[in-house]
Amino acid sequence: xxxxxITHLTPNTTGAIAGFVATKRxxxxxxxxxxxxxxxxxxxxxxxxxxxxxxxxxxxxxxAVRVAGMVTANPAVKLGGIELRADAxxxxxxxxxxxxxxxxxxxxxxxxxxxxxxxxxxxRLVFEVQTTVxxxxxxxxxxxxxxxxxxxKLMHSASESGSETFSxxxxxxxxxxLAQSPQFYKQMAMAAGFERVFEIGPVxxxxxxxxxxxxxxxxxxxxxxxxxxxxxxxMQFEERWLRHVLGxxxxxxxxxxPVPEGPFPRLTFDAAHQQLRDVGHPELDxxxxxxxxxxxxxxxxxxxxxxxxxxxMRENGLTRSFDLLWRGIExxxxxxxEHRHDVLVRQAKEAGLGQxxxxxxxxxxxxxxxxxxxxxxxxxxxxxxxxxxxxxEATFLHRSPNRLTP
Amino acid sequence: xxxxxITHLTPNTTGAIAGFVATKRxxxxxxxxxxxxxxxxxxxxxxxxxxxxxxxxxxxxxxAVRVAGMVTANPAVKLGGIELRADAxxxxxxxxxxxxxxxxxxxxxxxxxxxxxxxxxxxRLVFEVQTTVxxxxxxxxxxxxxxxxxxxKLMHSASESGSETFSxxxxxxxxxxLAQSPQFYKQMAMAAGFERVFEIGPVxxxxxxxxxxxxxxxxxxxxxxxxxxxxxxxMQFEERWLRHVLGxxxxxxxxxxPVPEGPFPRLTFDAAHQQLRDVGHPELDxxxxxxxxxxxxxxxxxxxxxxxxxxxMRENGLTRSFDLLWRGIExxxxxxxEHRHDVLVRQAKEAGLGQxxxxxxxxxxxxxxxxxxxxxxxxxxxxxxxxxxxxxEATFLHRSPNRLTP
Numbered sequence: 001x002x003x004x005x006i007t008h009l010t011p012n013t014t015g016a017i018a019g020f021v022a023t024k025r026x027x028x029x030x031x032x033x034x035x036x037x038x039x040x041x042x043x044x045x046x047x048x049x050x051x052x053x054x055x056x057x058x059x060x061x062x063x064a065v066r067v068a069g070m071v072t073a074n075p076a077v078k079l080g081g082i083e084l085r086a087d088a089x090x091x092x093x094x095x096x097x098x099x100x101x102x103x104x105x106x107x108x109x110x111x112x113x114x115x116x117x118x119x120x121x122x123x124r125l126v127f128e129v130q131t132t133v134x135x136x137x138x139x140x141x142x143x144x145x146x147x148x149x150x151x152x153k154l155m156h157s158a159s160e161s162g163s164e165t166f167s168x169x170x171x172x173x174x175x176x177x178l179a180q181s182p183q184f185y186k187q188m189a190m191a192a193g194f195e196r197v198f199e200i201g202p203v204x205x206x207x208x209x210x211x212x213x214x215x216x217x218x219x220x221x222x223x224x225x226x227x228x229x230x231x232x233x234x235m236q237f238e239e240r241w242l243r244h245v246l247g248x249x250x251x252x253x254x255x256x257x258p259v260p261e262g263p264f265p266r267l268t269f270d271a272a273h274q275q276l277r278d279v280g281h282p283e284l285d286x287x288x289x290x291x292x293x294x295x296x297x298x299x300x301x302x303x304x305x306x307x308x309x310x311x312x313m314r315e316n317g318l319t320r321s322f323d324l325l326w327r328g329i330e331x332x333x334x335x336x337x338e339h340r341h342d343v344l345v346r347q348a349k350e351a352g353l354g355q356x357x358x359x360x361x362x363x364x365x366x367x368x369x370x371x372x373x374x375x376x377x378x379x380x381x382x383x384x385x386x387x388x389x390x391x392x393e394a395t396f397l398h399r400s401p402n403r404l405t406p
Numbered sequence: 407x408x409x410x411x412i413t414h415l416t417p418n419t420t421g422a423i424a425g426f427v428a429t430k431r432x433x434x435x436x437x438x439x440x441x442x443x444x445x446x447x448x449x450x451x452x453x454x455x456x457x458x459x460x461x462x463x464x465x466x467x468x469x470a471v472r473v474a475g476m477v478t479a480n481p482a483v484k485l486g487g488i489e490l491r492a493d494a495x496x497x498x499x500x501x502x503x504x505x506x507x508x509x510x511x512x513x514x515x516x517x518x519x520x521x522x523x524x525x526x527x528x529x530r531l532v533f534e535v536q537t538t539v540x541x542x543x544x545x546x547x548x549x550x551x552x553x554x555x556x557x558x559k560l561m562h563s564a565s566e567s568g569s570e571t572f573s574x575x576x577x578x579x580x581x582x583x584l585a586q587s588p589q590f591y592k593q594m595a596m597a598a599g600f601e602r603v604f605e606i607g608p609v610x611x612x613x614x615x616x617x618x619x620x621x622x623x624x625x626x627x628x629x630x631x632x633x634x635x636x637x638x639x640x641m642q643f644e645e646r647w648l649r650h651v652l653g654x655x656x657x658x659x660x661x662x663x664p665v666p667e668g669p670f671p672r673l674t675f676d677a678a679h680q681q682l683r684d685v686g687h688p689e690l691d692x693x694x695x696x697x698x699x700x701x702x703x704x705x706x707x708x709x710x711x712x713x714x715x716x717x718x719m720r721e722n723g724l725t726r727s728f729d730l731l732w733r734g735i736e737x738x739x740x741x742x743x744e745h746r747h748d749v750l751v752r753q754a755k756e757a758g759l760g761q762x763x764x765x766x767x768x769x770x771x772x773x774x775x776x777x778x779x780x781x782x783x784x785x786x787x788x789x790x791x792x793x794x795x796x797x798x799e800a801t802f803l804h805r806s807p808n809r810l811t812p
Contacts, residue, residue, distance in 0.1 A: 003633055018633045020599055020773055038551075038601045062773040064745075066633075093745050095773035115769055118598035124553075127600070131554040138544065145444075147530075148537040150625045150784070152803045153559070153608050154572075156810035166560075166582070168574035171614065171807040176572070185803065188812070192524035193426055194533070195444045201607060202559050208577065219556045227409055227424045227472075339470075339499050359812045363521055367426055367468040367501035378556070397558045397591065401577040404562035406594070406765045 007039040009071045011082055016068040017042065020119060021061050021095075031056040034079070035067060038124065043083040044069070052089050062095030062116075111398055114406060118396075126394055129253055130382050134200060136248035137221065140241050141198045146223065149199040151185035153178055157356040164207040178204035181375055184360045186224040187311075187337060190371040191363040195226045200378065208401050212390030213329070213380065217399040221381075224373035231313075231320040231336045234372045235299050238324065238332065239264045242297075249385060257385055264297040264324070269307075272300055290328030298325045310351035313338045313372075320372070327384050334374030341365050413445040415477045417488055422474040423448065426525060427467050427501075437462040440485070441473060444530070449489040450475070458495050468501030468522075517804055520812060524802075532800055535659055536788050540606060542654035543627065546647050547604045552629065555605040557591035559584055563762040570613040584610035587781055590766045592630040593717075593743060596777040597769040601632045606784065614807050618796030619735070619786065623805040627787075630779035637719075637726040637742045640778045641705050644730065644738065645670045648703075655791060663791055670703040670730070675713075678706055696734030704731045716757035719744045719778075726778070733790050740780030747771050 004015045019037035033044040046056040069086040077083050101113045110117045154176045158165040170176035182199050189197045203220040246259045276288045301322040312319040312335040321335035338344045341364040379391040392398040415421045425443035439450040452462040475492040483489050507519045516523045560582045564571040576582035588605050595603045609626040652665045682694045707728045718725040718741040727741035744750045747770040788800035798804040
């Protein structure tokens with residue numbers, strides 16, 4: 001049975017649609033069904049005298065149906081001024097009566113019945129936009145010679161620090177740990193001569209945080225580039241890439257999203273502190289970040305050594321590192337990495353890391369180009385683009401310390 | 407320092423390259439370094455009388471270097487008839503003497519030092535091709551209205567059967583299980599009205615298999631489509647999509663890969679058995695599959711119920727399912743799924759599955775369109791395209807029961 005997308009229905013032609021019954025209204029002389037597919041919704045009309053009337057009256061909201069009939073212009077119909085006068089209705093799958101949630105249901109229960117919540121067009125749009133975002137990211141990477149990476153999520157030791165890592169028994173090898181980030185492996189790709197890599201994939205954090213910005217599993221977006229001169233090269237790449245991504249969202253969707261024209265402002269960590277002290281806000285905390293950043297983008301650069309991991313490259317007590325803030329929220333952490341084996345070994349030792357990162361230190365033993373990169377959580381970016389209250393709404397199925405279902 | 411890709415070096419101009427020292431030859435009057443980047447390799451020449459000679463003599467193979475100088479045509483040089491006469495050499499990272507592997511090292515030790523093995527152009531090409539393959543897959547999906555999915559890898563129960571699943575303690579919720587496939591969640595997306603989805607992401611199998619075709623973690627390629635009439639719709643989609651993908655590999659790389667013109671042949675499971683019996687081979691085992699398939703593609707369809715999972719749609723004791731074979735190896739399993747709640751519940755019960763899949767059965771309670779899809783391991787496809795001996799060489803970092811490193 002051929003199928004017409006609902007937005008492609010044309011008056012005075014026959015149409016065969018397929019979708020969910022969003023609502024049903026049974027009147028004295030007629031039954032109205034609003035049927036939705038991914039493109040839109042349409043009113044299906046069945047006269048009570050029509051042989052299909054009994055079936056239409058009996059349909060439950062939520063049911064998956066195919067409907068064929070004549071498309072008729074009807075100015076009285078709110079949905080685009082057309083209705084589909086049904087000649088055939090097939091109930092492919094009948095919904096149980098009484099859907100367990102509607103738009104007014106509390107957030108946690110919305111997550112319990114996520115697949116029903118996702119049927120609402122505003123929720124599905126989040127994932128249409130996410131699809132555009134990832135497509136635009138990869139377009140830009142492809143044009144700039146990046147190789148796609150799928151780094152392992154099962155590791156023989158914790159990827160950066162052992163404190164917030166999931167672990168499990170693994171055959172005769174003791175335990176395996178779930179990767180907190182692809183950090184070490186994308187750097188390995190630099191030692192392997194891949195020069196430029198990207199990965200979009202899951203990462204796992206066993207932290208008990210329950211904030212609107214945290215999850216125990218999320219989709220991480222990561223790049224790494226060789227032969228850079230400093231972290232400035234990475235920031236320049238990121239701002240051009242993000243402009244391309246936000247431009248694609250603006251072009252392909254009916255969404256207000258700012259696309260900055262030029263470079264993003266940069267502020268060193270020290271200068272940021274000074275600015276905040278000048279306005280009587282002594283801390284570079286989230287509220288301070290919001291003060292500095294406003295509604296736009298801001299690179300905060302050159303963090304002190306003690307705030308950054310051992311593998312960031314150091315210079316005069318600072319690191320060649322940056323955070324990118326947008327709308328007051330940190331969306332990216334990036335840096336030039338230390339690629340010199342002797343320096344890196346010393347920094348690892350000072351951080352109290354020894355045996356657990358020895359396999360990582362080996363990556364730098366046989367030559368490695370200077371390199372750097374960045375990583376961030378996809379859901380944070382989507383949350384900010386779509387003005388969502390939390391990353392839960394920007395994630396297909398949220399995972400937190402108290403949620404493993406559905 | 408601006409950088410020229412090695413393949414872009416032009417005689418009688420200055421060039422500044424960056425890469426690894428592949429080999430060094432110290433002669434009486436001259437030092438030759440072969441330097442490689444992602445695009446190619448070039449001979450760097452330093453006269454022993456040049457101020458850089460001492461540094462050049464001292465360089466270790468594997469070191470990451472920048473070299474600037476004059477590009478000179480020299481018909482005596484095997485690598486493209488040019489050499490770079492160095493005016494400046496910077497050792498960005500010096501390799502320790504004696505690389506632990508070379509091309510003759512045994513396979514397991516190659517995996518131990520994977521980042522060094524990956525420096526060989528033939529190995530890196532595997533991932534250049536993989537990048538093209540995934541890009542072409544997503545191009546085709548984008549043109550056909552697919553939404554990108556990132557389904558959770560942490561689950562509260564085993565995704566299909568409990569026997570081969572990794573599990574770990576998870577806060578106060580008991581245990582979490584690692585997803586064996588995104589199967590249940592891509593079907594959830596159908597119940598959510600996403601209509602067409604794809605996912606490329608990791609899956610985890612705790613099976614102790616050690617064959618050249620198995621891994622405990624691999625990258626799975628999955629799609630699911632709504633409003634199909636049968637598994638034939640899925641097969642038609644897959645063969646067109648694969649033609650696009652193989653065509654992209656042929657167009658973008660210098661690789662012999664067959665791109666079939668029309669539909670792939672189809673053979674039912676029963677007919678396949680009959681054909682094999684006729685040639686005296688009673689079993690549909692790997693050798694039998696090879697006999698049927700030859701060097702091309704073959705859809706084997708309509709498997710008996712007892713060979714398929716409970717969620718495949720059934721018809722007359724058979725399932726609406728298929729495998730796709732290529733070069734005698736199974737690369738895909740696909741099917742139309744059972745979307746009718748009552749039928750699915752019955753089939754789950756018959757399979758002895760109850761409480762553990764109840765959340766999955768709920769997806770079908772409130773209406774779900776007819777749908778189907780397929781899934782397969784990316785590395786198998788890459789292995790076949792590149793004629794590699796095993797999926798280990800087609801995987802960035804292989805994971806097996808006896809390998810969690812590097």
